[in-house]
Amino acid sequence: PSLRREGFSSIPNVKWDDVGGLTELKNKIVRGFIQNIKSPEVYEEYDVKSQTGFLMYGPLGCGKTLMAKAIAIESGANFIHIKGPELLNKFVGESEKAVRTIFINARTCKPCIIFFDKIDALTSKRGKDSGSVCVLNQLLGELNGSDEMCGVYVIGATNRVDVIDEAILRPGRLGKVVYVSLPNAEERVSILKTLARKKPIAADVDFDTIGRSEACNHFSGADLAELMNEAASIAIHNKLLAASDDNTNQESLPINASYFEQALQTI
Ligand code: ATP
Numbered sequence: 001p002s003l004r005r006e007g008f009s010s011i012p013n014v015k016w017d018d019v020g021g022l023t024e025l026k027n028k029i030v031r032g033f034i035q036n037i038k039s040p041e042v043y044e045e046y047d048v049k050s051q052t053g054f055l056m057y058g059p060l061g062c063g064k065t066l067m068a069k070a071i072a073i074e075s076g077a078n079f080i081h082i083k084g085p086e087l088l089n090k091f092v093g094e095s096e097k098a099v100r101t102i103f104i105n106a107r108t109c110k111p112c113i114i115f116f117d118k119i120d121a122l123t124s125k126r127g128k129d130s131g132s133v134c135v136l137n138q139l140l141g142e143l144n145g146s147d148e149m150c151g152v153y154v155i156g157a158t159n160r161v162d163v164i165d166e167a168i169l170r171p172g173r174l175g176k177v178v179y180v181s182l183p184n185a186e187e188r189v190s191i192l193k194t195l196a197r198k199k200p201i202a203a204d205v206d207f208d209t210i211g212r213s214e215a216c217n218h219f220s221g222a223d224l225a226e227l228m229n230e231a232a233s234i235a236i237h238n239k240l241l242a243a244s245d246d247n248t249n250q251e252s253l254p255i256n257a258s259y260f261e262q263a264l265q266t267i
Helices: 023-038 040-045 064-075 094-108 130-144 185-196 207-212 221-244 257-266
Strands: 053-057 078-083 112-117 152-158 176-179
Touching: 023 040, 023 064, 023 176, 053 064, 064 078, 064 112, 064 152, 078 094, 094 112, 094 130, 094 152, 185 207, 185 221, 221 257
Parallel strands: 053 152, 053 176, 078 112, 112 152
Antiparallel strands: none
């Protein structure tokens, strides 16, 4: 996106209930971060320093972006979604300006969450290349302006916590680091049920069995979403075939167990 458009807020459409599994993380985050955004005056009354942000790390497709969007909705905050690599501009100085603009925009629509996806692109250990050093310094500078930061919150996400510069992780910056893991069997069941909520599912589909099955071992949330979409695509295909064939019963064709079996073969 052009730098002029960089940093504009939006209201995401991911609700808390759209995030399956991750129960412990959700509880932890509800207690700390969301309460903080919703009731900063209570934190002030008890002289507890506001939490400015946190960093989520973990494997691809496990719900970090989903979680950040759901936090915005749940806390009633505006949301600015920044993809780290897109911000790194080859023209010297442009990326720092973009970081500044993002924070200026965030301050105009408080409370506001700035979500830095793939934040490692901006904050990898210093000394590697001068472009990212400048961006990191700009980011640290913005996070340090604690009065101005009031009402502005920062969530970072990365798959590469090992390359993140520790300076960004100090208290008052992205002090907390939370791990978003691959879902276990029980969480896979919960994610499948979450993903299925708005879909027509046949009575013979047993998500408890599918989620716990060997075939879904090591599946991420994104893999489970792909499984769900693949099974739905088979149902759609069959429905359209039935519709084009006058002799066929054109009742609704929900997504049944055999479609999930077929979908599992292809994923
Ligand atoms: P990356 O590290 O690649 O940026 P991520 O951890 O941010 O990935 P998301 O973008 O949040 O992952 O997830 C990708 C998709 O996978 C989501 O849009 C959703 O369809 C599905 N998904 C992942 N985790 C969950 C979950 N816990 N509950 C429901 N759906 C999920």
